[in-house]
Amino acid sequence: MNKISEKSVYRLIVYKTLLDKLMEEGREKLFSYELAKMASISPEQVRRDLMAVGYFGSPAHGYNVKELCASIAAFIDPEQRQKVVLIGIGNLGKAILDHFPRQSRKLEIVAIFDNSPEKINRVIQGYRSYHIDKLKDFVVENAVDLAIITVPANAAQQIAGILNNTNLKGILNFSPVQLQLSNSKIFVERVDMMVSLQKTAYWANFNR
């Protein structure tokens, strides 16, 4: 595997999302500048990113949408199906369940967790819910790959402690807390909505 930057991977996923939609609409080919415009990125950047996936377009006709899509998928999608758990069934957790693509080929939510009695041992939005006490055993026994943390700030580090001693591979952390993990095998991605909002406020006020 060639080395590739975190940012390129992110953009490839964005391209893939756009291409999926184009494909549905029956689009057959497109040029780098078209994809660039849709993603608000320079055409050179798009071509540079595409070099990594090893699919080549034609100067005359650009890229074949279907083939390009397949090539990017081959590059970014994990080989095996990934088992995902979601922890924290509040509004944010439910929002993610809403957005989660049901027919995703590669990512599957296998269980959801909370500590509130009225939310556990039920089926919520089609997913089976359990108490957090069951989290550790569940992750270990089912070889869960990824966890999405959507619990409030005060509970986040406790969850991290539980997950720290499992074979988990990655965490997507939406809680407003920087998790401290000693297990450096676990990749952690953090998304803090309030930090993003403050960032927006800063740049909106004197952009440039």
Add this chain to the structure above:
Amino acid sequence: MNKISEKSVYRLIVYKTLLDKLMEEGREKLFSYELAKMASISPEQVRRDLMAVGYFGSPAHGYNVKELCASIAAFIDPEQRQKVVLIGIGNLGKAILDHFPRQSRKLEIVAIFDNSPEKINRVIQGYRSYHIDKLKDFVVENAVDLAIITVPANAAQQIAGILNNTNLKGILNFSPVQLQLSNSKIFVERVDMMVSLQKTAYWANFNR
């Protein structure tokens, strides 16, 4: 104002969030490496970022938490209070209302919008809701600064079109769509939870 990078601003906001909590806990001083650890960043990076805000610590005692906090606030917080609207009162919108700091000095949600009859003309989580038809006039008449978009994919571009012709300064876009705006005065920050999840899946599988 010295030029500063987008990433530095983001980190400064993270520092500020951490320092606020330390201050509440009564912490009085700290060293760069401590802040670095909490933010999972190198100490040099922290010091470099702090150069931009113009607050200087002492080699013997590090930084005074309260003063540093105030300096960062002076640097990143907008001068005026910013009026914010939220568009889309689904689970995601409600999640943001949950997380929104009520006593924020600088950011204030002044109204929320949706197109569903049972969600409008009410008070939801303490915020007044209106139909999207009212959005444009509201933004213009109240000189709204920022908009948070949490509507589904199919409605997002329509909202962007409405906001495009206002004096709005920034948009935080949570919808899974790259908004096309002709008004380049508007700063747009995009957060796509599903792209973040796929990114996590990629790096979790062969991290490094």
Add this chain to the structure above:
DNA sequence: AGATGTGAATGGGTTCACAGCA
């Protein structure tokens, strides 16, 4: 001694510019 602030070096990411192709 053990921090800080910062010039200099390094490393990565993006854009430029152009050869090559249909």
Add this chain to the structure above:
DNA sequence: TGCTGTGAACCCATTCACATCT
């Protein structure tokens, strides 16, 4: 002609290394 793929140049971000301070 008008695109693609890509070396080279440029630019920005991070880290190193060290003079400086208490």
